[in-house]
Amino acid sequence: MNRSLRGLMAALVLAVPAGCGMTVAPDAGHAPVAQACRPAPGVIPAGLTPAATFAAVVARVEPVAEAACRERAPFADCDFLIVVDDRPDAPPNAFQTRDPATGRPVIAFTASLIRSAANADELAFVLGHEAAHHIAGHLDRQRDTAVAGAMVAGALAAALGQRDAGSLRTAQNIGATLGARTFSKDYELEADTGGTVIAWQAGFDPLRGAAFFDRMPDPGNQFLGTHPPNSARIDTVRRTLAVLEGGGRV
Known part of the structure; x- marks a missing residue:
């Protein structure tokens, strides 16, 4: 995170009301679930620069995402590091990864995505979506399916007589790619659900x-595509929001 954004966040943390905590009474057969109270909407001032709007969103969303992480993934590292890639040629993008040295979860936004956001709600939803990927353990789950795909493809290639190292490596790479993509659409919809709750x-x-x-190219429902159709994603958000507004739990 660059120094100017860090300073904006420090100032805005003081201006944005902190969230509160509550325990929801358990349903039959369920343990009590700690949830963050929903603050009053409309707290981000109008007319801020994109960087200041993003800083205000982070100040508000990050503690909620970390609370959700501690509740739903109690053994995970929930100390999110949120960074901005300010390279002028970086296209609009956001993604979740880990710091290779510490394992700390990292959520990265490009500056072009921050500038392209139409409002604070879009930034909050994207931030919640990326946090939900970590909470659901999608990186590990995707790695596991990739490894399984590589093993299956390598064994199949060997059984078919392709025993040279190059052929086996090609088969394993293809298997890993197919394995990693097997559940990618489901992971995106799961993160959309979690992102809806967090936002x-x-x-x-x-x-x-x-x-x-609505401003992204629609991937449709491509075979082995990595993202579901935009309509399916919006429907997921709409259904999840209806449950939340009706007092239900997701």
Whole structure:
């Protein structure tokens, strides 16, 4: 994170009301679930620069995402590091990864995505979505399916007589790619659900935030594609939001 953004966040943390905690009474057969109270919406001042808007969103969403992480993934590292890639040629993008040295979860935004966001709700939804990937353990799950795909493809290639190192390596690479993509659409929809919950609990409008998809190329329902159709993603947000607004749990 660059120094100017860090300073903006420090100032805005003081201006943005902190979230509160509550324990929801358990349903039959379920343990009590600690959830963040939903703050009043509309706390991000209008007319801020894109960087200041993003800093305000981070100040509001990050503690909610970390609370959700501690609740749903108690053995995970929930100390998110949120960084900005300010390279002028970096296209609009956001992704979740880990610091290779420490294992700390990292959420990265490019500056071009921050500038292209139409409002704070879009930034909050994207941030919640990327945090939800970590909470659901998608990196590890994707790695496991990639390894399994590589093993199966390598064994099949060997059984078919392709025993030279180059052929086996090619088969394993193809298998790993297919394995990694097997559940990628499901992971995206699962992260959309989690992102909706996090953005809503932080006081933002996830459906307004999901309008971000309307400006993205629609991947449709491609065979072995990595992302589901935009319509499916918006439907997921809409259904999740209806449950939350009705007082239900997701």
